[in-house]
Amino acid sequence: MALVNKLDGFLVLDAEKTPSKILLDRFQAPPNFGNSLLRSTLIFGTRGSGKTMLLTWLRHSEKNDKSIRLYGDLRKITNPVSSDTGLGSLSYEGINPDLELCARAKTIACFAIWFARECKRRAGVIVPDYEFRQVLPRKLRNKDSYDLSELSNELYYTGLEEFKQGPNIEALLDLFSEVHENYSEEGLYLYLDRAEEAPYPSLGVILDLLDQAHCFTVMVAARPGLINMKSATSRLPAPGDHYTVLHHGVTPYADEWRFFMTEILKSWLPKTYSIIPDDYRSLISMLARDSIRSGLRIIHGSVDKNGRFSEACFMDSLQNLQENLLSAAQGFLGEYNRDIKGFLRDIRKDMGAVVKFPLGIKPSSPERLMLVQTERNFEELSKEEKFLYKALYTGLLTTINDEQWHPNKTYYHFEVNPLLVWQKGDLW
Amino acid sequence: MVEYSFYTLKKGQLTGGGPRKQRKISIFIAYSFASESSCRFRNMLEQAIKRTPTLRSIEINDGRVAVGAKWTTVIRERLKKARLVVSEFSRLSPEVLFETGFAYGLNKSILPVTNSSESLRMMPRFLTEIQFGVLSSEDSISDVVSAISECVAKSKRNGIGVSLAGRSSPNNVLLISPNSKSEVIEKVKVFCNREEMIFQHLNVDDDFDYNVDIDSVVGDVTLLIGCVDNREQDNLINFSAGMVCAHPKAGIGKIKLPKKVVFVIPNNGGAINMVADSARRITQTVKVVKEIDMMSVLSAFAETRRKWQSNQKIEHVN
Numbered sequence: 246m247a248l249v250n251k252l253d254g255f256l257v258l259d260a261e262k263t264p265s266k267i268l269l270d271r272f273q274a275p276p277n278f279g280n281s282l283l284r285s286t287l288i289f290g291t292r293g294s295g296k297t298m299l300l301t302w303l304r305h306s307e308k309n310d311k312s313i314r315l316y317g318d319l320r321k322i323t324n325p326v327s328s329d330t331g332l333g334s335l336s337y338e339g340i341n342p343d344l345e346l347c348a349r350a351k352t353i354a355c356f357a358i359w360f361a362r363e364c365k366r367r368a369g370v371i372v373p374d375y376e377f378r379q380v381l382p383r384k385l386r387n388k389d390s391y392d393l394s395e396l397s398n399e400l401y402y403t404g405l406e407e408f409k410q411g412p413n414i415e416a417l418l419d420l421f422s423e424v425h426e427n428y429s430e431e432g433l434y435l436y437l438d439r440a441e442e443a444p445y446p447s448l449g450v451i452l453d454l455l456d457q458a459h460c461f462t463v464m465v466a467a468r469p470g471l472i473n474m475k476s477a478t479s480r481l482p483a484p485g486d487h488y489t490v491l492h493h494g495v496t497p498y499a500d501e502w503r504f505f506m507t508e509i510l511k512s513w514l515p516k517t518y519s520i521i522p523d524d525y526r527s528l529i530s531m532l533a534r535d536s537i538r539s540g541l542r543i544i545h546g547s548v549d550k551n552g553r554f555s556e557a558c559f560m561d562s563l564q565n566l567q568e569n570l571l572s573a574a575q576g577f578l579g580e581y582n583r584d585i586k587g588f589l590r591d592i593r594k595d596m597g598a599v600v601k602f603p604l605g606i607k608p609s610s611p612e613r614l615m616l617v618q619t620e621r622n623f624e625e626l627s628k629e630e631k632f633l634y635k636a637l638y639t640g641l642l643t644t645i646n647d648e649q650w651h652p653n654k655t656y657y658h659f660e661v662n663p664l665l666v667w668q669k670g671d672l673w
Numbered sequence: 674m675v676e677y678s679f680y681t682l683k684k685g686q687l688t689g690g691g692p693r694k695q696r697k698i699s700i701f702i703a704y705s706f707a708s709e710s711s712c713r714f715r716n717m718l719e720q721a722i723k724r725t726p727t728l729r730s731i732e733i734n735d736g737r738v739a740v741g742a743k744w745t746t747v748i749r750e751r752l753k754k755a756r757l758v759v760s761e762f763s764r765l766s767p768e769v770l771f772e773t774g775f776a777y778g779l780n781k782s783i784l785p786v787t788n789s790s791e792s793l794r795m796m797p798r799f800l801t802e803i804q805f806g807v808l809s810s811e812d813s814i815s816d817v818v819s820a821i822s823e824c825v826a827k828s829k830r831n832g833i834g835v836s837l838a839g840r841s842s843p844n845n846v847l848l849i850s851p852n853s854k855s856e857v858i859e860k861v862k863v864f865c866n867r868e869e870m871i872f873q874h875l876n877v878d879d880d881f882d883y884n885v886d887i888d889s890v891v892g893d894v895t896l897l898i899g900c901v902d903n904r905e906q907d908n909l910i911n912f913s914a915g916m917v918c919a920h921p922k923a924g925i926g927k928i929k930l931p932k933k934v935v936f937v938i939p940n941n942g943g944a945i946n947m948v949a950d951s952a953r954r955i956t957q958t959v960k961v962v963k964e965i966d967m968m969s970v971l972s973a974f975a976e977t978r979r980k981w982q983s984n985q986k987i988e989h990v991n
Contacts, residue, residue: 328724329720329723329724330720330723331722331723331724331729332723338730338732340719340723341716341719341733341735341737343712343716344716344719344720347716404717404720405716405720406713406716406717498675581687581688582687582688582689588686588687591686592680595680596678596680600678601678602678603675603677603678604677604678604679604680605677605678605679605680606679606680606681606682607679607680607681607682608681608682609681609682609683609684628688629687629688632687632688633687645675645677646675646677647675658677658679660677661680
């Protein structure tokens, strides 16, 4: 998405569309990441927090070394499995174990073809033939020669039944290891984005790749939400033990995050940022919270046609963003609550005329928990829990400041996205 | 340290404004676990359903029950809530026939599917009245999905009349056997005379043509006795047993008479495989006995019935 204003011209908000030169020039390293990125990591972050930007930057950052760095969108990679199973992001329906096993095998083949195509495209490496064939279903394995685009197409239309006899995850790991050992002198790095969009049988494969035991390094980015559903076919590696879990933007109200956010805003919109009054800078920082994209959008829209800061433009920009987020939340949560706007209005009403931010929600009695995250079946989730997962996914709710999202954690309270409730005159 | 203002949620507030809970539509697939083609059909059908946007949210169930779960309770619930039962008849499996009979007894819509028109000949008449889905190739799965869409949208039972299985009379006995089982026939006849029950015999000889009105024959039965002897006709017994088990009690009033299904196998123990495993699990209603032990089961049933009759009299007096 590209926006235009008088001072800084076009603003490209999506990392996927940002030219690599601009990205490398303007990128700011997020606080408290440091050396943790040397190990396979599952990175959580809310929408717009800069996960894609981070992964894209990581891919581009060491262009001159002899490593192979590949970026993949898991929604696209696992699309053939979604199409077969009808499962997508936050689908709460389970499928029968036989099919789950086949879907898992098809995911493995999807990964192999994506990997082979990216190796060729990004690093000029043709993956070893024998190992590659082992990761294909039997039907496609014995071809004399293959074209990767055609193969990808054929795989899309190959029914799950063809995957009854594999491939299994070991074959995929062998392929990755072979490329790591023989084709990359300085390591193999896979940056996999949007894990929350992958159907749950595929999630097992993705998490298996994160296991520290492998010689290559994998970063997986996801929004907070379902990631540890019980699988009938595989045992998932333990988060925090077999791989690192990081929450991007876990302390949005801390000075270091504010500084980080300011630096990004300054670097992407230098002229616009310079004319924003101090009070508004601080308000924008609170409202955007951990979403860099929201911060950029509000600031970018606060300039009038003469290139000056205007409160009316600021409010319009804010309202526009609020409406977008609210309609997205309503779309996802309508099944559980048909009036999200009313839900937020009731909260405001009960809190009094002026609300002090940040604003959290907690259950009616302290001993009640909001969400217990353990490995569970879909059927075990209550309606409230399903609501919470989707609310976190859409950004209606977030974890509170300094509380990391972790697949095995229990939550007592959540924060309401300030952007959706804030009104002029509120305190922060 | 960030200071939060916390709002205390009222009970049910998160989801309070949600739409009224809509009952999720579910379908039940009856298929033979032992047959590879049947399993393949089940998986292909699930995939095809999930690929169809209008059917994607449909819950798909089958007769597989987790270890430790009570088959009767689980399957009864699954079949009860199913809007449609898809029965895969390519291989005339006792299991599929029993589950289909069970569904028929519960007045569910049934969509029979087979891979050969030859199998159609073996179906009881009421089933052949329904348009069968014949799976000639993998492509025809889409025809089955279309039929499912139609059935699910209609929500009413397709084509066939309402089963009488819920309106059984406590006096009716049905024996399904070939005429060659003369000894068994004679014993049941005598038993019925003694207990003042109404005896009916359905002769399933080799030339049996299945042109039978299953409702009028099985619908009001309280005691069903079926002689299984390793022939295709045994499937009719399984189907009928399913119908009876769907409503396991007979009579009116508060106290009802538990129905009984007796599978009679030859004295050498053969043909046991022709009894649906699912049927055998309903131990309160179904008994599988050798010919020589049949009378002991019938006597026990007679004893229960006598007790029930005396309780009925007490109830009437009160």
